Amino acid sequence: MKITPTRIYSLFFALFLSLGIYSCKDQKAENKDTETAEVQPEENAKPFFKLSLAQWSLNKPIFAGELDPMDFAEKASEMNFEGVEYVSSFYAEKIKDSDNPEESMQKVLDTLKAKSEEFNVENVLIMVDGEGELASPDKTEREEAVENHKKWVDAASFLGAHSIRxxxxxxxxxxEWKTSATQGLKALSEYAAEKNVNVLVENHGYLSSDAALLVEVIENVNMENCGTLPDFGNFCLKREGGERWEAKCIEEYPKYQGIEEMMPHAMAVSAKSYDFNExxxxxxxxxxxxLKLVKDAGYTGFVGVEYEGENLSPEEGIKATKELLIEVGSKLNSNNN
Incomplete structure (x- = not known):
């Protein structure tokens, strides 16, 4: 075939058009990839809250003597938690049975504070149990309970924790409960206010798990340092045989409704967990x-991991709960809902 100048020109022109088409296709594909990347959730999104470890998650190894409660901060640090939530009963018996309870309490607090500083974790709060009934209708009994709680207010203040539960x-x-609860809670909150410590009520069974009633009490107390600590799972109002713990729950407050009602007064949040699927x-x-309810309330403080399941070890349950909180919290934060 004879190659003429006209044919050479035609071949070059066809090649030019071909390159231009592929270039445009490549550019469009690149633009499309860029657009897709722009609408994807931010990969480095973080939860809208901070994570703390509730000491009760480790109650089994503590009761079994496998973990010294004095080493709690170190354990939490090993598991990459930013904050810790102490349980008073892990220390109270040793303190009470000592020859000098006040001196023993100070030694415990000195050690806990030093450990928290050594392992760089924040002391968030102390969960107080076994110090009497703050909502007792008996005035003497109620006032005694208030006095018993004061040492834990002092302890929280010393540790730099913002609250007691x-x-x-x-x-x-x-x-009757609303009246007594308001009186006991107000008396303790007045003392705690002098120490710059909050007094938080958890939904922890019976009438305290009736969120609507509890909110009435908090609003009746009407103090800035008196609030709630919503727990994801503790909404049992009655148990078989009238038992306070352990027995089967026979009446429960609507949990999602309860959390939503408590959140406007929340100064801490407890992420209860029991079991996980694959x-x-x-x-x-x-x-x-x-967590959508928590976020919608504008809460950005600590969420405490509190695993209470049977099918995973404490450490496995803590890890599973933490990972789920990070996953969901990051998703909600990146969606900016």
């Missing part, structure tokens, strides 16, 4: 629904 047990008659989702609680 209290139970609000007492009368089982709603109106996908890492909690099988009894809708974590995305709950």
């Amino acid at each position: 209290v139970n609000l047990f007492g009368s089982e008659e709603p109106e 996908e890492g989702q909690e099988t009894t609680l809708d974590y995305e629904r709950i």
Whole structure:
């Protein structure tokens, strides 16, 4: 075939068009990839809250003598937690049985504070149990409970913790309970205010798990340092045989409603967990629904991991709960809902 100048020109022109088309295709593909990347959630998104470890998650190894409660900060640090939430009963018996309880308490606090500083974890709060019924209708009994709690207010102040968590047990008659609970809680909150410590009530069974009634009490106390600590799972109102713990729950407050009602007064949050499926989702609680309620309330403080399951070891359960909180919390934060 004879190659003429005209044919050479035609071949070059065809080649030019071909290169241009592929170039445009490549550019479009690149633009499309860029657009797709822009709408994807931010890979480095973090939860909208901070993570703390509730000491109760480790109650089994502590009761078994496998973990010294004095080493709690070190354990939490090993598991990459930013904050710690102490349980008073892990220290109270040793303090009470000593020859000099005040001196023993100070030694415990000195050690806990030093450990928290050594392992760089924040002391968030102390969960106080076994110090009397703040909602008792008996004035003498109620006032004694207030006095018993004061040493833990002082302890929180020394440790730099922002709060103590209290139970609000007492009368089982709603109106009487509201009156007694308001009086006991207000008296303790007035003392705590002088120490710059908050007094938080957890939904922890019986009338304290009736969120609507509890919010009435908090609003009746009407103090800035008196609030709630919503727990994801403790909404049992009655148990078989009238038992306070362990027995089967026979009446429960609507948990999602309860969390939503408590959140406007929340100064801490407890992420209870019991069991997980193969996908890492909690099988009894809708974590995305709950954390959406927490986020919508504008809460950005600590969320404490409190695993209470039987099918995983404490460490495995803590890890599963933490990972789920990070996953869901990051998703909600990146979605900016």
